[in-house]
Amino acid sequence: MEDGCFERLRCNNRTQCVVVTGSDVFPDPCPGTYKYLEVQYECVPYIFICPGTLKGIGAPTFVFEAEQQAGAWCKDPLQAAEKVFFMPWTPYRTDTLIEYATLEDFKSGRQTTTYKLPHRVDGTGFVAYDGAIFFNKERTRNIVKFDLRTRIKSGEAIVNNANYHDTSPYRWGGKTDIDLAVDERGLWVIYATEQNNGRIVVSQLNPYTLRFEATWETAYDKRSASNAFMVCGVLHVVRSTYEENESEASRSHIDYIYNTKLSQGEYADIAFPNQYQYIAAVDYNPRDNQLYVWNNFNVLRYDLEFGPPDPAEDATEV
Known part of the structure; x- marks a missing residue:
């Protein structure tokens, strides 16, 4: 044979x-x-098991020093698990994605390929998921799906009522009004609306049909958040305050969580190590249960500490 x-x-x-x-x-x-x-x-379907409730965030592991102060990096949790996708961000000029075959190639600057995107990108909220990247099209409330195999746009969706293009960015600015996230339950959109008074809204987006499957409104003001990420269907909001702000002590922590399964939010206090003091992107990878962070030119990874898995939490198909 x-x-x-x-x-x-x-x-x-x-x-x-x-x-x-x-x-x-x-x-x-x-x-x-x-x-x-x-x-x-x-x-x-690929099956991810929820690792439990987030209890702590470890010290960052330094990966790479970038030339740009802001940007984002991630891996695809479903395909090509070793590949690294890297997008430095410059206002009004970001239209290129860089791919590296492995993390070691990334550290050494050995590019595998680059992708010219069909539109410029607003903010640092892009993600890679099942052979495609998803990003916020500049000056719009639209999400674009770009197929990495065919190198063409394979879909576009409007985030209805979403504030965009520096109306409700994260606290650092940077036009990340519309942030994308992935976790054990799939693809998410984190944004704000005027109807929710500028507070964070979370929607689950089908990555294949680009249809919105569910939406939750939270009580947390998006412009007060430094960044946010999803784990097991739970929104985690990062808040950082810096020494130059005399009204607040310098610290960084998970300030708020919202459980989409329970439709319930609450304030929290989980320390988030932040010695570089300019968090531009935070992305969670459900395959290795780590955070991929861009902080003031520094590309970092964080290990997470989880409590015992919730007995009521089932394995989740994606």
Whole structure:
């Protein structure tokens, strides 16, 4: 039986499936008869298990010093787990995504490829998910899906009523009015609306149809937040205050959480180490349970500490 590779890139609108066959995998079932073995398979969803309730954030691990003060970096939790996607951000000039094959290549500056995006990007809220990146199209409330394999735009969705282009950015500024996030439950949009008085709104977005599946309004003012991320369907809002602000002591912490499963929010106090004092992006990766952070030219990773898993929390298919 000849070696072969059967591949289907969009298995039932799920992540990539690859089946490798050969004599070392399936021996010839009928030696000398010149018959062959027929292989049938189907794709199943990738399953993430919620690691529990976030209890603490470790000290950052330094990865890379960038030339730009602001930007974002991430990995795709569903495909090409070793690849690093890197987007330095400059106002009105950001339209390029850089890919690295591994973290070591990223540290060494050995690029694999670059992607010219079909539109300029507002803010540092992009994410990679199942072979595509999602970003906020400049000067709009639109989210663009860009397919990394075909290098073309494969969809665009309007975030209805969302404030955009520096109307409700995070506290540092930077036009991240519309922030994207991924976690164990899929793809999320974090933004604010005038209807919610500039407070944070969270929506779950289907990454394949670009339809909004559910929306939650929170009580937290978005312009007071330094950044935010999702873990297990729970919004975590980072708040940082700095020494030059005489009305507040310098500190950084998770100030607010909102559980979309319970439709319930509450204030919190989980320390967030922030020695560089300019958090431009925070992204969670459900595959390795780490935060990917861009902070004042510094590209960082954070380990997270979780409490015991909630017995009521089931494995989540994405």
